[in-house]
Amino acid sequence: MSDESMPAIERKTYPIDHLANKLATGIGAGRRLGLMTARKSGDGDPLVLVALLIDLVTGGLRLIEAPMRPGDNTYSSVTARVPQAHWFERSIRDFFGLTPAGHPRLKSVLLHEAWPQGFYPLAATSPQAPLRDTQARAYDFLQVKGEGVYEIPVGPIHAGIIEPGHFRFSCLGETIQNLEIRLGYQHRGIEERLQRTPWRRIPPFAEAISGDTTVGNALAHALAIEQLTGVAVPPAAAALRAAALEIERIASHIGDLGGLAGDIGFLGPAALFARQRGRALGLGERLTGSRFQSAFIRPGGVTRPLSEEMRRSILADVIAFAADFDEARRLLTDEPGAVERMENVGVVRPSLARDFGLVGPAGRASGQGYDVRAALRQPPYDVLDWTPAGSETGDVLARAMIRIQEVATSFDLLHQLLSTPLVDFEIMTTLPDTLPANAVGAGVVEAWRGELIHLAITDANGGLLRYAVKDPSFNNWTGLAIAARLELVADFPLCNKSFGLSYSGNDL
Amino acid sequence: MIRTLIQLAKGGLATPAELFPDLPEYSRGLPMVTDARCSGCGDCAEACPTSAIRIGAAGEVALDRGRCIACDACTGTCSTGTLAADRRTRVAALRREDLVLTNAPKRIADTPPPAPGPLRRSLHIREVSTGDNATDLEIGASTNPIFDGGRFGIHVVASPRHADALAVSGPVARAMREPLLRCYDAMADPRIVIAVGAAAISGVPWEGGYADANGVEAVLPANAFIPGSPPHPWYILHGLLLAMGHPAARG
Ligand code: SF4
Numbered sequence A: 001m002s003d004e005s006m007p008a009i010e011r012k013t014y015p016i017d018h019l020a021n022k023l024a025t026g027i028g029a030g031r032r033l034g035l036m037t038a039r040k041s042g043d044g045d046p047l048v049l050v051a052l053l054i055d056l057v058t059g060g061l062r063l064i065e066a067p068m069r070p071g072d073n074t075y076s077s078v079t080a081r082v083p084q085a086h087w088f089e090r091s092i093r094d095f096f097g098l099t100p101a102g103h104p105r106l107k108s109v110l111l112h113e114a115w116p117q118g119f120y121p122l123a124a125t126s127p128q129a130p131l132r133d134t135q136a137r138a139y140d141f142l143q144v145k146g147e148g149v150y151e152i153p154v155g156p157i158h159a160g161i162i163e164p165g166h167f168r169f170s171c172l173g174e175t176i177q178n179l180e181i182r183l184g185y186q187h188r189g190i191e192e193r194l195q196r197t198p199w200r201r202i203p204p205f206a207e208a209i210s211g212d213t214t215v216g217n218a219l220a221h222a223l224a225i226e227q228l229t230g231v232a233v234p235p236a237a238a239a240l241r242a243a244a245l246e247i248e249r250i251a252s253h254i255g256d257l258g259g260l261a262g263d264i265g266f267l268g269p270a271a272l273f274a275r276q277r278g279r280a281l282g283l284g285e286r287l288t289g290s291r292f293q294s295a296f297i298r299p300g301g302v303t304r305p306l307s308e309e310m311r312r313s314i315l316a317d318v319i320a321f322a323a324d325f326d327e328a329r330r331l332l333t334d335e336p337g338a339v340e341r342m343e344n345v346g347v348v349r350p351s352l353a354r355d356f357g358l359v360g361p362a363g364r365a366s367g368q369g370y371d372v373r374a375a376l377r378q379p380p381y382d383v384l385d386w387t388p389a390g391s392e393t394g395d396v397l398a399r400a401m402i403r404i405q406e407v408a409t410s411f412d413l414l415h416q417l418l419s420t421p422l423v424d425f426e427i428m429t430t431l432p433d434t435l436p437a438n439a440v441g442a443g444v445v446e447a448w449r450g451e452l453i454h455l456a457i458t459d460a461n462g463g464l465l466r467y468a469v470k471d472p473s474f475n476n477w478t479g480l481a482i483a484a485r486l487e488l489v490a491d492f493p494l495c496n497k498s499f500g501l502s503y504s505g506n507d508l
Numbered sequence B: 001m002i003r004t005l006i007q008l009a010k011g012g013l014a015t016p017a018e019l020f021p022d023l024p025e026y027s028r029g030l031p032m033v034t035d036a037r038c039s040g041c042g043d044c045a046e047a048c049p050t051s052a053i054r055i056g057a058a059g060e061v062a063l064d065r066g067r068c069i070a071c072d073a074c075t076g077t078c079s080t081g082t083l084a085a086d087r088r089t090r091v092a093a094l095r096r097e098d099l100v101l102t103n104a105p106k107r108i109a110d111t112p113p114p115a116p117g118p119l120r121r122s123l124h125i126r127e128v129s130t131g132d133n134a135t136d137l138e139i140g141a142s143t144n145p146i147f148d149g150g151r152f153g154i155h156v157v158a159s160p161r162h163a164d165a166l167a168v169s170g171p172v173a174r175a176m177r178e179p180l181l182r183c184y185d186a187m188a189d190p191r192i193v194i195a196v197g198a199a200a201i202s203g204v205p206w207e208g209g210y211a212d213a214n215g216v217e218a219v220l221p222a223n224a225f226i227p228g229s230p231p232h233p234w235y236i237l238h239g240l241l242l243a244m245g246h247p248a249a250r251g
């Protein structure tokens, strides 16, 4: 465990015309596009495009900024050369009104018909709730033409207890020719709200971005603030944070495995996994005082010490639970009927996973080895004994197996983290009263769905100029659309569950 | 098949015998107002990120649990013990104002609680999620083998046509307004609306922004309110049983 503060971000400014080239070269040299967005600059100056590149070998972060030309809201799209940017550029258009000329499929990604034309909330000084009788934005679904092609529109409200989103299937017979996923129904104006919230008050707001990733978001926020302020976190706090993150991963993966078993129609394991998910939430409740582990991770450390008695009780349950999970998951993976149902369904080839920058279990199921915990050499993972999961086959089965492996790894990590007493150690560092001026901090976390990023950029007075959030789902929804193509309509629920994506985190 | 049955049997009975047990002592629960005298220092109101607490000049405390996101910022700052963790689980209410806890003396001519709605013995629920997925997960958990809403006739149904109650999670921002209204319109009378979680009740912490994420009641009047962020599955069952007029809700 190291208590070094995180290395600073390398920050570079280029002319807007060089942006595509810089990003393409960076990605060719083994980096990935963590996020791409825009920000305001000083009074009256043009907006600035911002891209965060992550070096997959060294874990180094580089922020590339490119100011727009004065009086010109158009720049040349980078998507043709950097396909990972496709949704980011659409989002920049939705929120800042900047047009990426030459984008292959330019349309809104989060703000569609419910929103008026010409309303760009992150470019405005103080965005107002716009009137309802103003001209709505237009949205056209991709049309698949040909004899016998028909559409199935599904959502935004779905049949189960599921977040809202619209799926437009274009089908020929029972086969999906194209799936267009339209989200944004839950857009709550989060980034704008965070930017004007006093920074000390942000943590509980960050946790509410996507409550199923409370720990991931709290941690990404904390890391961003700690990088901004140059604060180092005590090693015991880093260990307790990692424990919370792994408990969140266990609970979420097990919950989704239960959903997967349910969608296969294999209700025994589904019921077992539902109970085991509750058991995992109980671990988090003992560690933090809340089932979703809220109000635990804060910039500077964690809020609650772990008593020796509690550590022993959690550790004992971790050991027993790991064995029980293994028995439960065997019911699924030893059952040829269940395995065959998942095999060769919803395949995402590694080349596409790479081009579109898929992250997390979905990326690792399709040959992308990237795992933030390892790639960024984050403490305490840098000194623990573990390896990221991996597979090449990219089908529903691979995504399920990756999740199973990751649950086992998380139990093992918890075992290592909780094997030594953590009492009498410092768990919180004091933060400065103000944020530094003209600075940047990025929190990158391997949340249970994959790479989650919070990016904070301050202005000349140390106020938040931009607070950007990138949920792993923002990368991976495209993976689901690819996986569904040429599959049967009846396979879609299974594909969907195997990705287990967030709508809230995506919609912001 | 045999192995699955053995595994299921090994777990024993998952559903606990006791209804609405207190949360364990290591759990935070929601804040509550105790009888301990308030010094009027105002630290809690200052610390609360969602303005859920009002303190009067003479130490009158009003804590609105419909605005509380359970961030734990207030109880730690209160040196008098006026604000403390509440581990009880019957915390839902049929009236919005009943979520506001105070240290004022009980009014003698308190209005009687409203009569429960027309839906007894069984409640079929259409859940609509609008941006609070932790609450969705806890609604799901309230039907799992541990909390087992099914034993009270509570079922989540796939169509508004089959539903008695519309349970809404999340703050219903601009783009979910129309889908929510359409779902409500598709339900047959009698029907009720239940706001599940602080975001649904008051829009916190996103209310007042450009996205109109101001809670269910900005769109539809609600008949029951379940606080928490997210509400514990027991809180959810309490709210649902209250709405059904079930004796277990009274405790
Ligand atoms: S716990 Fe609730 S009442 Fe207390 S500070 Fe947080 S939001 Fe406010």
Ligand code: SF4
Pocket: B037, B038, B039, B040, B041, B042, B043, B044, B045, B055, B061, B077, B078, B079, B080, B081, B082, B083
């Ligand atoms: S409730 Fe406690 S913290 Fe709040 S004003 Fe009273 S004494 Fe101060």
